[in-house]
Amino acid sequence: MRKLQVLDLSGNAFTGSIPYSITRVKQLMRLGLSDNLLSGKIPDWWYELQQLHVLDLSGNNLSGSIPPVRSPPSLFWLRLCRNNHSGELPESLRNCNTLLALDIGDNKINGTIPEWFGESLLSLQKLRMTSNMIHGKVPTQLCQLSNLQILDLSHNKLTGSIPSCLGSLRGLKFVKFYRWFPNYGYFSYVFTPEMELVEQGTKKRYTFNLDQVNLIDLSCNNLHGEIPNEITGLSALGALNLSWNQLSGRIPEEMGRMLQLETLDLSSNHLSGSIPLSMTSITSLSHLNLSHNNLCGPIPSTNQFGTFTDPSCFEGNPELCGKPLITDCSRAKKKDEREIEDDEHKIRLCFFEGAGVGFIVAFLATFSGLMIKKSxxxxxxxxxxxxxxxxxxxxxxxxxxxxxxxxxxxx
Incomplete structure (x- = not known):
């Protein structure tokens, strides 16, 4: 057992706490205890496993704060999601400078996103912090993670605007076809990366194809301001979800540059203006949701937009017209002309009413003055x-x- 390299006990019904006896397996490279019924806190002795590459404790009943860590020098995968962890992230986590993936989603972690993420975790490719209680702004230091391919900060309490520097993430500018994890010989064949992400409106579990996922999900927060135009330069981005925020302004005119985009969800914001015609050139787009905004004008009907036949993709925009909505654009134009005529009539009527009232008031004022002073x-x-x-x-x-x-x- 001392020479054991992989210990995978996931998907069972183990209870109790994580035993200290695991530290005796000094050659352990992968420890998988996910999807059990383990409870208690994460022990602070796991850093004694100096050969550890992967630690997966997801899907248990572990609670308490994440303990201070002294990272094993080769740790590149840390998965603590779907537990009951609370408190803030320990600053000692910055010592895990070999991390390629950090998944702490679906917990009760609070505090802000540490700025040192972009200073110390420079190898990070996948960051998942969804469904926590994280507040504050999205730090611009995240833009220094040039290898980042997955950024999931959804379902938190983030405020402020979307950093325009996200458009400089090199990992989302170029399509990559190689495997994301390092070549550890025998170990690479027994490790299957796994992560749950929401794409096309449904939660999916990615395994072997995880390295092909390029995603930014900032949905269900309290972000405001405009969508930065710089984000349209992420030509390798496959999924962008900014729904359920307080975003305003127009959809960037250059959105059509994102040719690899398959999923785009901008629903439930305060976006205005027309749908950019450049978006019709995104032929890979298979899931689109622009509902519940203040968009106006005709819905494009060429190329990929001809496949969006579900009205729910565009509903909640009173000024939008055209298929698949029942509002006809010609009728909408006539309605606008009638509304303009009605407005002009109301203006004229208000003018004459105001002039009449002014004349009466002036007459009464003058007559009253003359009655008071006879001279x-x-x-x-x-x-x-x-x-x-x-x-x-x-x-x-x-x-x-x-x-x-x-x-x-x-x-």
Whole structure:
């Protein structure tokens, strides 16, 4: 047993705590205890396994905070998801500088995303922190993780805007066809990477094809501001989910540059404007959800958009028209013209009503002033009398002049 390299007891019904006797297996490279009924805290002795490459304790009833770690020098896979871990991430986790994948999703971890992620975990390719209680902003230091291919921060309490520097993630700019984990000879053949991700609206468990997944999921947070245009430069990104936030502004016009995009979910935000025509060039797009925004104008119908026949993809946008919605664009245009005419009529009506009210108020104010001070009334009536007499004289002279002209023409 001392020379054992792989210990995989996952998918059983083991209970109790993790035994200390495991540390006797000094050559252990992979420890898999996932999907059991283990409880208690994660022991702080596991770093004694200096040959450990993979630690998978997911899917148990483990609780408490993640203990301070002194990382085994070769650890590249740490999976602690689907437990009841709480508290903040220990800063000692920055010592795991060989990590390629960190999965702590589906726990009760709070605090903020550490800035040192982008300073110490530079090898990180897959970061999954979904369904926790993490708050604060998305740190710009994450943009330094140039090899990052999966970033799942969904279902948290994140605020602020989406960092525009995410568009500089090199791991999402180029399509890769090689396996993501290092070549450990015999060990590489007995290890199957595994991660649960939401794609096309459903949770999927990825194993052998995990290395082909390129994903950013920031859904179900409280992010605001506009979608940064820089993110359209991630030409290798396969799934982008920004739904259920407070995003506003327009969909970036250059969204059509993301030619590898298969899943795009921007639903339940406050996005406005029209759907960019450039999106019709994303021929790989198979799942689209733009519902419950403030989008307007006609829905594109060419290329891949012709396959989106489910109205739920676009519902909740009162100003959108065209198939698959029942709102016809020609009718919508006539409705807009009628609304413009109604608005102009209301403006004219308000003007005349305002002028009438103003005249009445001015008349009453003047009349009241004249009644209060008789000297003003005398001067006013005298002025009106003289003005009336002069007006009558001018009119008579004008009429006399006209009669003279007509007589001359007749003669």
């Amino acid at each position: 003003w009334a005398y001067c006013c009536f005298r002025f009106m009398e003289e003005f009336g007499e002069r007006t009558i004289r001018c009119c008579l002279a004008f009429m006399t002049g006209l009669n003279s002209i007509f007589r001359v023409r007749r003669n």
